[in-house]
Amino acid sequence: MNYRHVYHAGNFADVFKHAFLARILVYLTLKETPLRFMDAHAGIGRYDLNGEEARRAGEWRNGVARLKNAAPPPDVAALLEPYLQTLGPFDGEGRPERYPGSPAIAQALLRPQDRIALCELHPEDRATLIANMGRDGRLAIVELDAYVALNAWLPPKEKRGMVLIDPPFEAPGENKRLIEALTRALRKWPRGVYALWRPIKDARDDARFLNAVAAIGAPNMLRLELDVGEAPTTSAASVPLTKTGLLVVNPPYVLFEEAKVLLPYLVKLLGRGKGAGFVCEWLTAPN
Ligand SMILES: C[S@@+](CC[C@H](N)C(=O)[O-])C[C@H]1O[C@@H](n2cnc3c(N)ncnc32)[C@H](O)[C@@H]1O
16 A cells, blocks of 8 residues: 555545535535544644645645635635535645545534544554544444445445545555445445546546446446646656546536536536546436
């Protein structure tokens, strides 16, 4: 396991993923009853964008830093507000004091009655995650394989909540394992909300992946994608990511309409050139 999210923290794909994560959590907390947030690939929770790795990669500059001077129209501003609240103030270059990963976003937006289950397989990252999350009685942090944890967690005793599946996609066969895990998870907890993040590098591979997910046969799968367009020319060795997607299974009923407002703005905010755009459509029919 070589992947370290600190190199990518706060990049355009994080802004996209975390803005929608915040929307889902906001919706789920409208009801008083407790819920559980389960993060199968948690990372380290909070990221220092001033640290050596983040400075070297600099991906946050084309991501979260663009929010510093953003002036979204009121409908977009209202939708972004919970995510912005988790970021706190920016420094002169557009860095939040520490960029919140998905565990920190859940920690900020969930209530005392809710529970947060985090899984991080990398032992060092898990130790950092524990330190970064601080003392919080709502937390349980395990060092397991994500799909083993998921199988153990589901269905949660609260019967409400969401799962985030956010692997690094560095292991061969990740897509196959993910689809098997989602199939099993949906059998155990068919009404749960699931958010599956993915990088989109090859259109054909991605179409195959989507077909395989649709073939699980579950309804209510929402496909959200952001393409920031042509990347500036760099060395052939490092082709930067320009497209990312989130599949949301059983999304809150408002998410489709919210995405139609948020995504065009994210294209404007984070777009870099030719080909920038978005997708907001049902992969399988809503019911
Ligand atoms: C993309 S990062 C997670 C980012 C985080 N969800 C966020 O949004 O802030 C993926 C994380 O999964 C961890 N990981 C990789 N393989 C794993 C596995 N099989 N089970 C659990 N965690 C894994 C990596 O160490 C890495 O920290």
